[in-house]
Structure formats: structure tokens, C-alpha cells
Amino acid sequence: MQKIGIFGGTFDPIHYGHLELARCMRDQLQLDEVRLIPTGLPPHRPMPPVSPAQRLAWVEAALVGEKGLVADDREVRRDGFCYTFDTLREIQAENPQALLVWLIGADSWHNLPTWHRWRELLDLGHLLIAARPEYAIEAENSRLSPDLAEEFAQRHVIANTNTLSQGKISLLSSPLLPVSSTQVRDLLSRGEDVSALTPVSGLLGQSGLYRF
Numbered sequence: 021m022q023k024i025g026i027f028g029g030t031f032d033p034i035h036y037g038h039l040e041l042a043r044c045m046r047d048q049l050q051l052d053e054v055r056l057i058p059t060g061l062p063p064h065r066p067m068p069p070v071s072p073a074q075r076l077a078w079v080e081a082a083l084v085g086e087k088g089l090v091a092d093d094r095e096v097r098r099d100g101f102c103y104t105f106d107t108l109r110e111i112q113a114e115n116p117q118a119l120l121v122w123l124i125g126a127d128s129w130h131n132l133p134t135w136h137r138w139r140e141l142l143d144l145g146h147l148l149i150a151a152r153p154e155y156a157i158e159a160e161n162s163r164l165s166p167d168l169a170e171e172f173a174q175r176h177v178i179a180n181t182n183t184l185s186q187g188k189i190s191l192l193s194s195p196l197l198p199v200s201s202t203q204v205r206d207l208l209s210r211g212e213d214v215s216a217l218t219p220v221s222g223l224l225g226q227s228g229l230y231r232f
């Protein structure tokens with residue numbers, strides 16, 4: 021069965037944490053491809069000042085030479101709010117035989133009950149949760165909302181190529197990656213070097229964006 025990885029984000033801008041997580045899910049779970057999907061109009065935060073087309077261009081640049089990692093522009097082209105539920109349903113309709121394996125970080129996981137049609141969303145694919153510094157999943161699960169904790173308890177399986185299955189949830193075994201787009205933006209605004217944090221530092225510098 022074809023296995024399509026899906027990793028949505030604001031990518032404002034893309035950083036090595038994103039890239040490493042995409043590689044990790046591709047390699048550990050032997051996914052045929054992983055699509056990085058920059059959001060157009062986010063439903064949950066203000067529209068970033070940097071345009072969707074620009075954030076997509078940086079994602080594309082970051083993925084050059086990365087086997088199996090591809091940029092997907094569907095949310096950038098969408099009018100209106102970009103709900104993950106719609107995105108997964110669209111990709112499923114285009115690839116009816118495929119299993120969708122979608123990834124979110126632990127901070128996003130905690131907010132899942134605020135997402136559009138979140139329970140139904142969990143039925144559309146296999147969800148992977150990536151640990152994040154200050155959001156260690158085991159520790160944080162005791163602080164999950166009861167609804168989310170119950171979904172986790174019912175759906176949780178250890179992640180491996182044999183357990184991948186629609187409607188399940190697993191923790192991705194990934195290194196803790198202490199990097200965020202906020203940190204990249206902050207450093208750029210102070211004119212500091214971000215080449216250790218993002219593969220597109222040259223393009224970010226040339227753009228002059230994030231300099232206040």
C-alpha cells in the first residue's frame with residue numbers, strides 16, 4: 021500500500037527542525053513520500069506578514085535534493101481558511117488506495133480539540149506526534165484535556181511499519197529539536213546569523229524580510 025506522509029505548517033520560515041522531522045518520518049516508517057504543506061490562511065493564528073507564496077518558495081528551496089520530500093501548494097492556492105480536515109480529505113480523494121500518515125508537533129497536539137472537526141480528522145489517517153522541547157509527550161499527556169486523553173488511549177499504537185493504520189495515533193521516535201520559526205525570526209530581526217537553524221538562511225538574508 022502506498023503511504024503518503026503529510027506535514028503541514030506555517031513554515032514562517034522553514035527550519036532544520038521541520039526538515040529533520042520530515043526525514044525521520046520518511047525513513048522510520050518507510051513512507052513513499054512526505055508532503056510539506058505550507059498553510060495559506062491559517063484558521064488559528066493571524067495571517068503571517070510573509071505571503072504564503074514566499075513561505076512555499078522557501079519550503080521548495082529547502083527540499084531540493086531531499087529524496088521523497090516534496091512541497092505541496094494546495095493550501096497556498098486555497099481561498100478561505102485552511103483546515104487540515106479538508107486537506108486530508110482532498111489528498112485521500114486523489115489517492116484512494118493510499119494510507120495518509122500525518123505529523124504534528126507536541127504543541128499542536130495539545131491544541132487539537134480546537135481544530136476543525138478534530139475527532140473526524142483522527143479517522144482520516146495515522147497521526148504521528150513529534151516530541152518538542154518543553155512539550156515532552158509522556159509528561160504532557162497527564163495534562164491533556166479528558167477528551168484528547170481518551171482518544172489517545174483508544175487509538176495509541178507503537179509506531180512501526182506494521183502498525184501503521186488509519187485512525188491510529190503514535191509518537192514518532194525523533195530527537196528533541198530545539199529550534200522554532202520564532203527563534204529564526206527573532207535572530208533575523210537582530211541581523212544575526214541563522215545558518216545553523218535553517219537551510220534557507222541565504223534566501224532569508226537576501227529577502228530582507230523579518231528585519232524590523
Ligand SMILES: Nc1ncnc2c1ncn2[C@@H]1O[C@H](COP(=O)(O)OP(=O)(O)OP(=O)(O)O)[C@@H](O)[C@H]1O
Nearest residue numbers: 029030031037124125128151152197199200201202
Ligand atoms: N522543533 C520542533 N520539534 C517538534 N515539532 C516541531 C518543531 N518545530 C515545528 N514543529 C511542528 O511542526 C508543525 C509546523 O510548525 P510551524 O511551522 O508553526 O513552526 P514553529 O517553529 O512552531 O513556528 P512558530 O515559532 O512561528 O510557532 C507544528 O505541528 C509544530 O508543532
Ligand SMILES: O=C(O)c1ccc[n+]([C@@H]2O[C@H](COP(=O)([O-])O)[C@@H](O)[C@H]2O)c1
Nearest residue numbers: 028029030059063064103104105135136
Ligand atoms: O484544521 C484546523 O483547524 C487547524 C488548526 C490549527 C492548525 N492547523 C494546522 O496545523 C499545522 C501546524 O500549525 P502551526 O500553527 O503550528 O504552523 C498547519 O498545517 C495548520 O494548518 C489546522
